Amino acid sequence: MTAEYAYGLPLDQLWFGLVFAILGTFLVLDGFDFGVGAIFALRRDHDEREALLDVIGPFWHANEVWLVVFGGALFAAFPPVYARLFSRHYLLMFAVLLALAARGLGPELRHQRDDAAWQRWWGRSFAAGSIATPVLLGLFLGNWLVGATTTITLVGALTGLTALALCVLLGAAFIRLKLGDPLYAAARTYGQAAAASYLVLVVATLAAIWTRHPGLRDAITALLPLGLVALTVLVLLVFVGALRVGWHVAAFVAGAVLTYGLVALVAVLMHPQVDPGSGLTLAEGVISPLPLAMMSGVSVLLLPLVALYFVILYSEFRGPLHD
Amino acid sequence: MVDPVAASRLQFAITTIVHIVFPVMSMGLAPFLIYFTWKEIRGGDVVYEQLRRFWSHIFAVSFVVGTVTGLVLEFEFGTNFAAFSEFAGELFGGPLATEGMMAFMLEATFLGIFVYGRDRVSDRMYMLSAVAVGVGTWLSAVWILIANSWMQTPRGYEVVVENGQRVVHLTDPVAAYLNPRFTYEFVHMQNAAVESVALFMAGIAAYHVFRHHVWGVSVESVAFWETTLKVSIVALVVTAPLQVLHGDMYARHVFETQPHKFAAMEAVWETASYVPEYIIAFPTSVEQLLDPRAKQIFGLGIPGGASWLASGGDPQATIQGLESFPGPHPPVALVFWSFRIMVALGFWFILLAVWSAYRWYRGELVEDDLLHKALMGSTPLGFLAVEVGWIVTEVGRQPWLVQGVLRTDAGVSPGITGTEATLTLVGFGLGYTLLLALYLYVLWRLIRAGPPTRRELGDDAGTSETDESTAPTPSGGGGAE
Numbered sequence: 001m002t003a004e005y006a007y008g009l010p011l012d013q014l015w016f017g018l019v020f021a022i023l024g025t026f027l028v029l030d031g032f033d034f035g036v037g038a039i040f041a042l043r044r045d046h047d048e049r050e051a052l053l054d055v056i057g058p059f060w061h062a063n064e065v066w067l068v069v070f071g072g073a074l075f076a077a078f079p080p081v082y083a084r085l086f087s088r089h090y091l092l093m094f095a096v097l098l099a100l101a102a103r104g105l106g107p108e109l110r111h112q113r114d115d116a117a118w119q120r121w122w123g124r125s126f127a128a129g130s131i132a133t134p135v136l137l138g139l140f141l142g143n144w145l146v147g148a149t150t151t152i153t154l155v156g157a158l159t160g161l162t163a164l165a166l167c168v169l170l171g172a173a174f175i176r177l178k179l180g181d182p183l184y185a186a187a188r189t190y191g192q193a194a195a196a197s198y199l200v201l202v203v204a205t206l207a208a209i210w211t212r213h214p215g216l217r218d219a220i221t222a223l224l225p226l227g228l229v230a231l232t233v234l235v236l237l238v239f240v241g242a243l244r245v246g247w248h249v250a251a252f253v254a255g256a257v258l259t260y261g262l263v264a265l266v267a268v269l270m271h272p273q274v275d276p277g278s279g280l281t282l283a284e285g286v287i288s289p290l291p292l293a294m295m296s297g298v299s300v301l302l303l304p305l306v307a308l309y310f311v312i313l314y315s316e317f318r319g320p321l322h323d
Numbered sequence: 324m325v326d327p328v329a330a331s332r333l334q335f336a337i338t339t340i341v342h343i344v345f346p347v348m349s350m351g352l353a354p355f356l357i358y359f360t361w362k363e364i365r366g367g368d369v370v371y372e373q374l375r376r377f378w379s380h381i382f383a384v385s386f387v388v389g390t391v392t393g394l395v396l397e398f399e400f401g402t403n404f405a406a407f408s409e410f411a412g413e414l415f416g417g418p419l420a421t422e423g424m425m426a427f428m429l430e431a432t433f434l435g436i437f438v439y440g441r442d443r444v445s446d447r448m449y450m451l452s453a454v455a456v457g458v459g460t461w462l463s464a465v466w467i468l469i470a471n472s473w474m475q476t477p478r479g480y481e482v483v484v485e486n487g488q489r490v491v492h493l494t495d496p497v498a499a500y501l502n503p504r505f506t507y508e509f510v511h512m513q514n515a516a517v518e519s520v521a522l523f524m525a526g527i528a529a530y531h532v533f534r535h536h537v538w539g540v541s542v543e544s545v546a547f548w549e550t551t552l553k554v555s556i557v558a559l560v561v562t563a564p565l566q567v568l569h570g571d572m573y574a575r576h577v578f579e580t581q582p583h584k585f586a587a588m589e590a591v592w593e594t595a596s597y598v599p600e601y602i603i604a605f606p607t608s609v610e611q612l613l614d615p616r617a618k619q620i621f622g623l624g625i626p627g628g629a630s631w632l633a634s635g636g637d638p639q640a641t642i643q644g645l646e647s648f649p650g651p652h653p654p655v656a657l658v659f660w661s662f663r664i665m666v667a668l669g670f671w672f673i674l675l676a677v678w679s680a681y682r683w684y685r686g687e688l689v690e691d692d693l694l695h696k697a698l699m700g701s702t703p704l705g706f707l708a709v710e711v712g713w714i715v716t717e718v719g720r721q722p723w724l725v726q727g728v729l730r731t732d733a734g735v736s737p738g739i740t741g742t743e744a745t746l747t748l749v750g751f752g753l754g755y756t757l758l759l760a761l762y763l764y765v766l767w768r769l770i771r772a773g774p775p776t777r778r779e780l781g782d783d784a785g786t787s788e789t790d791e792s793t794a795p796t797p798s799g800g801g802g803a804e
Contacts, residue, residue, distance in 0.1 A: 058435035064390065065423065065431045071397050072420030079412020086401025087736035090743045093402050094750070101391040101754075105761070108387045112765050284486070287413040291493045295417055302424040309432035309455075316436055316444050 011296055012286040015077040016267065016274065018299065022073055023141075024263035026066035027134070027163065028170065028256045029310075033060040035171020037103060037130020038164065039183075039190055040123070048183055049123060051321070053107050055178045058317050062310065064100070076295050078285040081275045085144060088277055092143070092151050096136045103129025131164065138163030142205070145266050146213050147276030155212060158205040159266075165201055166259050168194035173243060173252040178321045191243050191251070195236045198258065202232060209269070219269045228265070232258070324741035330748045331403035331735045337748075338395050339717075340710060341755045344762075345389030347709050349430075350464060350513060351520025352382045353457035355554065356437075360453040364446045373547045373774035374554075378524075380769055382456075383438050386430075388762050392755075403744070407724055407734030411491045414480055414499055415470055422466035430459025464512060472504035474725050475716070476580050482728065491728070504580065507573045508716075514562050514569065515712065518672060519705025521558035525679070526702025527770050528552035533695040544773050549689065556679045556688075563672040570669060571632070578633040578642075581726060584719035586645045587658040589629045594644040600628025602663075653721040661711040661718070668708040675701060 033056045040052045075082040086093050106126025110119050139152070142159030172191030175183055206225060209216055239254035270276060274285040286292060325333075356379055362371040397419060400408045408415070433455035436444055440452065479499030480491045493499060531548040534540045542548065578585040591598055604622030627638025634640030645652050675697060682688045724731040 058439040061386065061390065061434055062428070062431040065427050068390075068394060068397060068427055069420065069423040071394075071401075072416065072423040075397075075400065075408065075412060076416035076420035079416050080409045082401045082412065082416070083405035083408035083736070084738075086398060087403070087405035087738050090402050090736075090739050091746070093398050094747050097391075097395050097398060098750075098754075100394065101758075104387050104391050105758075108384060109761060109765065112768055287416075288492050290496070291413050291417055294496060295420065298417075298421055299424065302421070302428075306424060306428045306432075309428060312448075313432045313435050316440055316448065 009296075011289075011292050012077075012282050014296070015073075015286065015292065016271065016282055019070065019073050019077065020263050020267040021260075022066060022070045024260040026063070026070055027137070027166070027263065028259045029063035029066060030060065031134065031163075031167040031259060032056070032170040032174040032252075032255075033063055034103075034130045034134045034164075035167040035169065035194075036175060037127055037171075038168050039171055039175065039187070041127035041131060042190070043183070043186075046119075051179055051183060052175070053110075053126075054321055055175060057107075059313065060104075062313060064104070067100075073299075077287060077292065078274055079287065080278075080280060081285050084275055084278050084280070088149065089140060089143060089151060092136060092140055096133065096140065099129045099132035099136055101129070102126070103133055130167075134163040134167045135160035141263075141266055143277075145270050145276065146209065146216070147278075149277060153212075155205065155208045158201060158208050162198060162201040162205055162262065165194045165198040166255065166262065169198060169239065170252065170255040170259070173239070173248055173255055176243065176246075177248040177252065180320065188243055192240055195240050199232065199236055202262070203229060216269055223265075223268065232261070235261075325745045325748060327739050327741050327744040328732050328735045330741070330744035331399075331739070332731060334744070334748045334751055335396075335399055335403060336717075337751055337755060338392065338399065339713070341759060342389065342392040342396055343709060343713060344706055344759075345385045345392060346460070346463065347516045347519050347706060348385040348523075349382055349389060350460045351516035351518075351523075352378055352385075353460045354517060355520070355524070355558070356382060357453050357457045358554075360450055364450055369777050369780055370547055370550050372780055373544065373777070374550065377547070377769070377774035379437060381766065383434070384762070384765055384769070386434060388758065390431075392758070395751075403736055403739065404724075404734045405736035405738065407729060410489060410729055410734070411725060414473060414491055414493050418466045418470040418473075418500070422463055426459050426462035426466060428459075429462065430456050433459065461513065464509060464516075468508045468512060469500050469502070469505055471716075472502040472508050473499055475508075475720060476502055476504045477725050477728055478502060504576070507569075507576050510569055511566070511573055511712075512709075514566050515705070515709050517558055518562035518566055519709055521555040521562060522672065522675075522698075522701050522705040523703070524551050524555035525559060525675075525698045526700075528555065529695040529698035530770075531773070532689055533692060533699070536689045537692045537695070542773075543776055547774050552688070553683070556676070556683060559672065559676040560680050563669070563676040567666075567669045567673060570666070574632055575635050581720070582643045583645070583648045584653065584658070584715075585633065586643060586648070587653040587655045587719050588662045588715060589633075589642065590655050590659045591629065591642050591644045592646055594641060594647050596630060596639050596641040597627045598629040598633075598642045599624030599626050600632060604659075651722045653719050658715055658719045661714040665708050665711045665715065668704055668711075671701070672705070672708075 036052050036056050040049055043049055043052065071082070102125045106122045106124075106129060110122035110126065113119070138160030139156040141163070142148075142156035143151075143153055145159075146153060146155050148156060169191055172187040172194060175187040176191075179187075206220065206229075210220060235254050235257055239251050239258070242248070242251035242254060272282050274280055274282050287295075356375065359371050359375040359378065362368075363375050400415075400419075433452040436448065436452040437456050441449060444452070477499075479493065479495035479497065481494050482489055483492050484490075528548045528551040531542050531545065532552055535542040535545045535548075574585070574588075577588070586592075589598065590601070590604070599622070601622040601624040604624075630640040630642060631638045633642055645655065678694055679688070679698070682691050682694055688694075720726055722730050722732070724734040
């Protein structure tokens with residue numbers, strides 16, 4: 001199949017990029033929710049826990065929808081990838097769903113009753129789901145890249161931990177935007193620890209790909225891996241610096257840059273394949289030109305609107321929470 | 324271990340049957356919430372703020388559970404029905420992606436404002452968020468039903484062989500997506516959602532009103548429950564007759580476009596004219612009691628009724644029998660009985676609507692305790708009607724996944740093992756039981772707690788709840804306080 005259809009645009013390439021961009025957006029937006037959930041796991045105080053739930057309250061429903069749209073976009077543009085990848089990682093996908101369910105139901109049920117045991121239980125559900133979801137999705141992403149046929153791989157596991165570190169980093173920046181002490185101070189510590197962990201993990205992930213998957217070495221070399229690591233260090237320094245001086249929006253943006261960077265790295269290493277596990281290339285996996293052009297039109301119309309909805313939501317709830 | 328094909332089908336059935344409850348709740352509540360918000364913002368009685376707060380809480384809980392269970396369905400196309408997804412993805416994936424971008428995004432972003440933003444945003448933005456949430460839920464149904472209607476009456480496609488695999492190519496998007504079936508499904512589903520929620524609201528309101536007026540237990544916020552009852556009766560009076568009238572047209576459309584399914588709905592085995600509409604039916608021998616394909620039926624029926632229904636007025640019309648179709652048939656008993664339960668409930672809801680409206684007109688709405696019992700008993704029945712209706716639609720299409728194009732057993736993922744499929748099937752069986760139990764528990768707690776009282780909402784009118792509407796007036800069984 002060729003997709004050089006509308007206005008001579010390489011629509012298949014653009015959709016490949018779009019699918020990963022949507023995944024990246026999900027990891028940035030719901031990522032900070034997961035990070036707040038991971039930090040929730042580390043705090044015992046009841047009022048602090050309530051405050052952390054309030055931080056993500058108005059946002060997380062909407063953030064999670066990016067995962068639905070990621071699934072939809074992958075299904076719509078590359079149905080064989082959707083089918084093969086999801087059925088190959090059968091149990092992993094259901095583990096992701098279970099983790100998301102635990103995360104989503106936790107806060108909702110926690111608020112239903114006043115007794116401590118009930119709240120502790122649903123707090124655990126929320127925390128466990130928040131930590132497990134990025135780890136499992138990272139595992140999925142790593143497995144997708146290396147074309148794994150087993151559920152747990154070294155590269156996948158390292159990618160999962162990397163994703164978790166990113167989420168904590170984003171969550172810490174978001175907490176500092178919204179809350180005062182003691183969480184304000186604590187978030188700095190968590191953010192710095194996450195930044196250091198992220199650096200170690202991302203290097204370890206690259207090293208694991210290098211040693212385990214010689215087929216990807218050329219692609220890694222072409223990206224100048226040392227330059228990539230240097231760039232990561234630079235952005236991490238910006239993150240930590242911004243966090244310390246109180247430029248929390250800048251810190252959050254630095255975290256977002258790292259997240260999109262990680263997803264882009266996976267996409268670039270995978271390209272021109274879309275499902276390395278079955279050796280499917282972009283041209284083989286994409287739908288035919290007419291529906292692809294239609295879906296492109298739909299996305300060009302709708303995604304800016306979606307962006308507008310998010311701007312409205314975030315600006316209506318801008319600024320610190322308890323002022 | 325269960326065979327992966329059987330396990331996948333059963334799992335999809337369980338996950339869909341549970342999921343549909345939550346979208347019905349949110350789609351049905353949406354118009355009510357828009358109305359309550361409008362009245363509240365226009366400076367109506369405090370009762371509208373109570374209504375908006377109480378029912379938006381139920382909406383929010385349903386939304387969370389609906390998201391969790393809906394994501395499962397989306398993923399299952401890839402995990403369990405990979406062969407179908409590869410085969411028909413070009414047609415089927417687009418509507419799902421569009422649903423996410425156009426509908427779900429709208430609903431979820433503005434839900435944040437609708438649930439958390441009353442004190443933070445302007446009235447205008449708040450009203451906008453209520454409308455956006457409502458429109459979002461209904462747009463979701465548009466795209467999901469576009470995808471489903473294509474599976475019932477596929478058009479605008481061609482099947483080609485690509486790399487040795489059969490796949491569907493979209494040739495005519497207008498024919499494929501503006502399928503005549505879509506309009507029938509959309510009207511029937513949306514009206515059913517509003518009707519089901521109206522019954523749900525009426526049943527709960529009747530419980531509180533009954534406790535107050537019949538048992539003489541002083542219920543705080545009884546004015547709130549009386550308003551809920553009245554609003555839901557208005558909705559029921561509109562939706563209940565419409566549902567049956569439209570259902571009749573829908574059945575005729577099914578007869579014309581899916582005759583195999585229609586034959587199963589009526590359990591017509593041999594092509595015949597002047598076919599009766601059986602109200603009840605039994606196999607004539609005991610051995611056949613559990614056989615879904617039992618043919619020797621003793622039944623009570625309206626002579627020529629099924630023919631009359633199919634043709635739109637001709638009792639002599641011919642109905643093509645199941646035997647005239649090749650291949651396996653849908654499980655006839657399940658489709659036959661589900662259809663009957665749905666239709667019977669449809670007529671029962673009309674009776675309830677007329678009964679309530681008559682009592683209200685006579686000014687006796689809070690006094691008829693038999694009516695209240697009937698309404699309480701009917702609280703979940705709208706949802707039951709939706710479930711059996713979808714069973715007619717989906718089971719009646721079997722053995723096809725895409726009618727006449729792809730068999731369901733050919734749509735299941737080739738790669739998954741019996742162990743994997745059994746594991747998730749058991750997991751969903753247990754997990755969804757727990758999920759439903761938790762959902763009902765939360766609803767029960769919210770219903771028991773009732774809305775925030777007028778005093779909590781800072782209503783300076785000052786009168787206590789019970790003074791302002793009629794004081795407890797026991798009639799029938801209950802004693803005074």
